[in-house]
Amino acid sequence: MTTMARTVLASLAVAATLYGGQTKAATYDIDIVHSHVAFFIDHLGFSKVIGTVNDFSGTFDFDAAEPEASSLNVALKVSSISTNNTQRDSDIQGADWFNATEFPEITFVGKEFKKTGDKTGTILGDLIIAGVTQPVTLDVVFNQEGQNPWDKSHVVGFSGRTSIKRSDFGMKTALGMIGDQVDLFLEVEGRGR
Amino acid sequence: MATSMQEAVVTNVIILASALFLAAGILRFSRVNPVWTGLLLPLAFLGAYWQVYSKIPPFSPVGAVNKVFYIVLVGAIIGLVLDLTRKPRLTRAVVLLHAGGSALYIGAPRFQDAPFAVLLAALCGILVQLVLSRGAGAPYSHVDRGLIVAIGALGFAPIALLGASSSSFQLCAAFAVATLGCLVWHLRNPKLLFDAAFLIGGSGGVLAVIYTVTLITKKTDLLALAVLGMILLAPAMCKHVVRRFAITNEIARHGILAALCLVPAGAGAVIVFLRYPSSFPS
Numbered sequence: 339m340t341t342m343a344r345t346v347l348a349s350l351a352v353a354a355t356l357y358g359g360q361t362k363a364a365t366y367d368i369d370i371v372h373s374h375v376a377f378f379i380d381h382l383g384f385s386k387v388i389g390t391v392n393d394f395s396g397t398f399d400f401d402a403a404e405p406e407a408s409s410l411n412v413a414l415k416v417s418s419i420s421t422n423n424t425q426r427d428s429d430i431q432g433a434d435w436f437n438a439t440e441f442p443e444i445t446f447v448g449k450e451f452k453k454t455g456d457k458t459g460t461i462l463g464d465l466i467i468a469g470v471t472q473p474v475t476l477d478v479v480f481n482q483e484g485q486n487p488w489d490k491s492h493v494v495g496f497s498g499r500t501s502i503k504r505s506d507f508g509m510k511t512a513l514g515m516i517g518d519q520v521d522l523f524l525e526v527e528g529r530g531r
Numbered sequence: 532m533a534t535s536m537q538e539a540v541v542t543n544v545i546i547l548a549s550a551l552f553l554a555a556g557i558l559r560f561s562r563v564n565p566v567w568t569g570l571l572l573p574l575a576f577l578g579a580y581w582q583v584y585s586k587i588p589p590f591s592p593v594g595a596v597n598k599v600f601y602i603v604l605v606g607a608i609i610g611l612v613l614d615l616t617r618k619p620r621l622t623r624a625v626v627l628l629h630a631g632g633s634a635l636y637i638g639a640p641r642f643q644d645a646p647f648a649v650l651l652a653a654l655c656g657i658l659v660q661l662v663l664s665r666g667a668g669a670p671y672s673h674v675d676r677g678l679i680v681a682i683g684a685l686g687f688a689p690i691a692l693l694g695a696s697s698s699s700f701q702l703c704a705a706f707a708v709a710t711l712g713c714l715v716w717h718l719r720n721p722k723l724l725f726d727a728a729f730l731i732g733g734s735g736g737v738l739a740v741i742y743t744v745t746l747i748t749k750k751t752d753l754l755a756l757a758v759l760g761m762i763l764l765a766p767a768m769c770k771h772v773v774r775r776f777a778i779t780n781e782i783a784r785h786g787i788l789a790a791l792c793l794v795p796a797g798a799g800a801v802i803v804f805l806r807y808p809s810s811f812p813s
Binding site for chain 2: 353425428429430431432433434436438439441468469470508510511512514
């Protein structure tokens, strides 16, 4: 084998290794301690009630070099929804609202991942609330990827937001008093496996 | 036009009750088979459902709220067939089967964690229909049924409201007012058949709502519901009062029955308001 051939083969091997490393998306588990889901919903036009979902889990595959190949699965526990009022939190578990007895989880499965800017993108996925599936697009900002200096784990962080209509999910109770539009805000940290 | 939610609810109830009142009046003075009057109440229920949820739920139904619609729709169709074929024993069997079956159908997600609650609900539903389906021979018994079911639905409305289901409140209130509007035409010389279609699609629908709030939302005040359940004693008490005071006027008898039904219905409402854990409205 000539020197030239050896050089070409070695270069190809290095390139293949590098290329393979770049396109292999890492799998991340959502770090519940540093991830948050909040929603805002209008109350009679006077103010917005702020709610949080305090127990959820999920995984995603992500590679900054090829975000289109990502995947995302999230499950949120309806019983953990809090609006800072015990009575209201109890009420919204009922059949008129989230129907926690029959549908204890809200799920989101990402299906289409698009990069829209240097650090921005969209995730089109299926959001299932109270047994009703609707397509929802999340606007996502890629915050940072790197090593957590505390425990040396590999971490990636995103912020996301979207708006949905609760009536699309069959929740039409008190539409005259409580807004139809629900603004969702997400802060997510994923820990690499 | 309604400017608040409360006004919208009242407007919807008035529209539905007026439509039922007119339809029942037309049927009352036409030569139409009285069977069709019985079908009006399940239709009122479905109309109220559409007003509340603004949709016909998908089939197969997703969740208890959607199941209620099909329990009423299928019940009304089966009931109509039974009313037209006039088979009393079969009718009674189907009425009872529907009451128990719909409790199991709605309560299915609770089989794992609360099977006895589901079975108890089914038994209570069967008991309600057992009492309501008795004494169908005399024409006035159909008016009695209408009164008991309407006032029962009216009594459950506040229990549903404070049990976190304003939709069920609207459903029950609209159904109750529509039923009472229909009955106005039949207080004297009744010409209606509140039998299978009414029992399966009408009172069966109210039971389905009660199952949903009790088994799925799990926020029914059970003491208030138990007190409301005493409405089933009203026909026997009415009979006793009528005998005791030798009352022969049918309208007076209906008035006594209505008053006796209103006692547990009102008491249930008072109990649920007194026991509600926070200020109302919040």
